[in-house]
Amino acid sequence: MRIRVLGPVEVETPAGRGPVTGQRPRDVLAVLVQRRGRSVPPEVLLDLVWGDAALGLNPTAVHTVVARLRRQLSAPDLVRTGREGYLLPLEVDVDAVDHEHLIRSARDLRSAGQVDEAVRRYRRALALWSGPLAYEGVTDELVLAERTRLEDAKATANEQLATLLLEGGTVPHLEEALAVANDLVGEFPLREGPTRLVMRAAYALGSQAEALRAYADLRTRLREELGIDPSPPTQALHAQVLAQAESLVAPARPEHRRITTAIPVPASETIGREEDLERLRRWREAGHRLLTLVGPGGVGKSRLLHELGREVSGELVYVDLSGLTEASAQEVAAAICIEYRLGAAGPDPVATLSAALTRAHLTVLVDEAEWSSTAVATIARVLLEHCPGVSMVITSRTPLGVPGERLVPVELLDCPQSGEAGALARTLPAVRLLEARLTDRAPGLLITDDDGDQLGQIVRDVDGLPLGIELIAGQAATRSLTELSELTSRRLDVEDDRATGTDRHRSLRALAQSGIDRLGPAERATFRGVGVFRGSFTADAARVVVGDAATDHILRALARDAIIQLDRRGPRVRFRLLRTMRDLALELVAETGPDELARLQSRHREWYADRWRGVPFHDEMLKEVEDGFEDYLQALENALTCRDAHSVAGLGVTLGWYWLFHEAATTPWLDRILRSSLLSPADHAKIALMQRSLDESLTPHVTAPDAATTKALLADDPAWSVLAGLVESIGAYVVGDVDTALLEAEALLEPAATTAAHALPEVLATVAVMRATAGRHDAALTAAEEAWHLIGSSPGVIQLSAVVAKIGLALLDAGHPSRALAILTKAIDDADRRLGVEPSGTLLLNAGWAALDCEVPEQAAYWFDRALNESPRVVQFFLAEAASGASATLCRLGVPGARGHSAAAAELCRRQGVPVFPRLTAAVDAAAASTGGADGDLEGGHDVSRWVAVRDDELILPICEAIQAVRQRTRP
Secondary structure: OEEEOOOEOEEEEOOEEEEOOOHHHHHHHHHHHHOOOOOEOHHHHHHHHHHHHHOOOOOHHHHHHHHHHHHHHOOOOOOEEOOOOEEOOOOOEEHHHHHHHHHHHHHHHHHOOOHHHHHHHHHHHHHOOOOOOOOEOOOHHHHHHHHHHHHHHHHHHHHHHHHHHHHHOOHHHHHHHHHHHHHHHHHOOOOHHHHHHHHHHHHHOOOHHHHHHHHHHHHHHHHHHOOOOOOHHHHHHHHHHHHOOHHHOOOOOOHHHOEOOOOOOOOOOOOOOHHHHHHHHHHHHOOOOEEEEEOOOOOOHHHHHHHHHOOOOOEEEEEEOOOOOOOOHHHHHHHHHHHOOOOOOOOOHHHHHHHHOOOOOEEEEEEOHHHHHHHHHHHHHHHHHHOOOEEEEEEOOOOOOOOOEEEEEOOOOOOOOOOOOHHHHOOOHHHHHHHHHHHHHOOOOOOOHHHHHHHHHHHHHOOOOHHHHHHHHOOHHHOOHHHHHHHHHHHHHOEOOOOOOOHHHOEHHHHHHHHHOOOOHHHHHHHHHHHHOOOOEOHHHHHHHHOOOOOHHHHHHHHHOOOOEEEOOOOOOEEEOOHHHHHHHHHHHHHOOHHHHHHHHHHHHHHHHHOOOOOOOOHHHHHHHHHOHHHHHHHHHHHHHHOOHHHHHHHHHHHHHHHHHOOOOOOHHHHHHHHOOOOOHHHHHHHHHHHHHHOOOOOOOOOHHHHHHHHHHOOOOHHHHHHHHHHHHHHHHHOOOHHHHHHHHHOOHHHHHHHOHHHHHHHHHHHHHHHHHOOOHHHHHHHHHHHHHHHOOOOOHHHHHHHHHHHHHHHHHOOOHHHHHHHHHHHHHHHHHHOOOOOOHHHHHHHHHHHHHOOOHHHHHHHHHHHHHOOOOOOHHHHHHHHHHHHHHHHHOOOOOHHHHHHHHHHHHHHHOOOOOHHHHHHHHHHHHHOOOOOOOOOOOOOHHHHOOOOHHHHHHHHHHHHHHHHHHHOO
16 A cells, blocks of 8 residues: 655555545544554544644544545555554555655765666656645645655755756756756745756756846846845856856866765664754855864764765765874875875875865865864865865864854754653654664564653753764663663763774763863863753853863863853853763762862852852842752752751752742752751741742741741841741731731831832832732722832833732732733733743733633633643642632633532632632632532532542643633634
8 A cells, every 4th residue: 555645645555546535534644644653642633633623522533534534545454553543554655755765865876976877766756746735635734844844855856856967968968957947946936056057057058048047037036035146156157157167068077076985874864953954055055165063972963964965966075084183184185185086195185185176166075073173174274265166064073263164053952851741752853863763773662652751851861962862772672661761870881782883982981081082181170170060050150169270261162172062042151061971070070089079069069059148139140040050959959968057048048039939839948958957047037938938828837926036037137027028918918817918018118118129119019919909999009000110111030020910910909900911911921022931820820810800711711721731830829729710711701611610629729728819709709600600609619528539630630621722722
């Protein structure tokens, strides 16, 4: 059996060939074709194919469509039913797969000099297309990426075919090349490559006018559509056509030298580098003559070079320098001369090479140039200056530093985040590569979406480094996934047991050591010292922890040599070590003796403990802790182990502020700090205050004398005194004691204004909330306006969470839901777009209530869904209130089962101690009324005994799923 997707979707069976009729059968088959050989659960098919229409359906709908597909095609074995779901077996032929194999073999044949057979393979590949559009008739969103990939492959194959036909030189070849190139211009009018092919073919056929007209048409299109002129290579070709250059008719040198070097052919499919390859094509087409692929060892630079080389049209030389270490420019030039078949290079190989290539049109590929980078830089400089038709593509861990060099970073493959859904994890490049290699080495290993988390952990443990993934997968023949995962704990010493590759690539240890061995004493000391950092770090942190040796110059030199990686996501560059490099650095530290590790750890924890000591919480501090969180936590763990009281206090406060901002549930770290008996009374009071603020229920379990003692201990610190008052006010508010809450909040106005001005906006916003809840609406609006005035029109991250969320709540409770919704949605948009941070759960929650009050339940569904499903840091207390808002929204929208959700939310609120605010009561009562009952009333309109055996997560999960389905269906 054979499936055709290069055009309309058709199936060939022993009974004949015909189209697949019906949208659902076509879509289901398309999904299975893209996952050929892998089981697809019916639930996944339902979600992908039915989309929003899947709401209320079950997998029976999928079973019905598959049965219809089998009957329609009279092929009961076309789609098999397995333990995990439906499967399109590998023995079913797919024309798209044949298309790729033919193109790959054509490239290999061209590299080997077998041009005629390569042309035949390209023609066979292109003949497989039965229409202009791949997967014609299939819903676009199901096949968009695959359709684009196939059509790009088709265009590239057409370009390569036209190039080979041009080199053939006969009239039939040239006429065919011109026809193919003109078709490409029609399909891709803004691409310059096809137009250059038209110009060459037309000129070779004796039509200079047609060649010039093709250039003029391209220039017009580019100017009108993009406002640019053709690139330098196209302009140069135009000049040659005008000058009637002989080189356009006859090759510059003998036919047997067209391709002088066979490029290594990867033994397996290259995965996850499609965008990198396309970027290289674009830059070459734009006229960049020196491209240097840079990145850490094992990232796949050589494989990318080999893939590019198989596509390069015209003359090409490939030189592998992995066997040359610290070679001179003369030695490198001699190696290129040999590959170019120049014979003896003479006494000055550089001059000989330059003279031979002066009029040549040649691409030089140089692999692993880092071992002789100075020599390669010299060669590149000479060739770029004296040989205008020569371009170079080079792989190196280190940039060459030559004028005109364009660096092409080859990044680590994207890995899934911890906890990412298995189906999604399996779509990311690092996991795709791992799966492909596992299939190669262990064909019997069954992989499903349930394994996604474990696969993700494996690739994360090797940082998404392709060589690391290949080495781990190489052990799969006799190991389970769990055993492979355990193997990553000794990732440095996992070896390739196959007789392939260089010694440097036999293990991650050998790869890392090959770079470290070349370091000088200062660089080696710095590398060893920064091994103490668990995550990314700044240059300032490295200088303090490692010592004077860690200068900016040395750090940046290590980054330039790919020993240390750069993190450019923030306003200032940060540095980090790959896990393998960190393992090796810590081994080197251990070799110097235990005192060295203790010294580094001491400086490490002191740096992070003192970094923000005594500084009010602000945006820069939040960003720094966010970026360096792994090291702040590691420093705290080390400080507790070493019983370093000074560091424990500083780190506890810094991390406490971070957890408070993120509304984290009670953290065991603060418990450990409080139980450590290391803190002074005042520091103990500060940490205890933060712990109380983070308590999931927020109910005050500190007795009145304890609160008084806390205030007394913190009396000399205005900022902490204000925080203590805010905690007391909010603690009273959440248990319904509005009078006490208001009294505590208003008592803070004077001290905040006189001694803690940075806290005044939050105090005013808190006062506004308490006044609104107490029914003093005009006074609440006055306080809210004051707070808004103080923070300005562009509040920072912390002010959005601590101040704007409260202002919105005050406006809502004061009877101004429209103003509240406008302020809150703008704040969330600011967080998402202007500041690039995740909005706080309180912002999302309050926006949901405001939307509900404004009678826009679709918007409410959106905000409550984000609060429940996209804010993992929101504590249980807020999740319970969000569940109430979500269930009220479901009732308002008339969603089936909403009354049951409302009752479950009420029980959750009862368990978490959510107070019966008027706003909450009104919303739930209105929702109950809209569904004809009051079983969702928070005051107890349901039988508590029915929920005794039901866990909290069992109560909230159906609400989360229901509100998410509404959001996806309505999409406000």
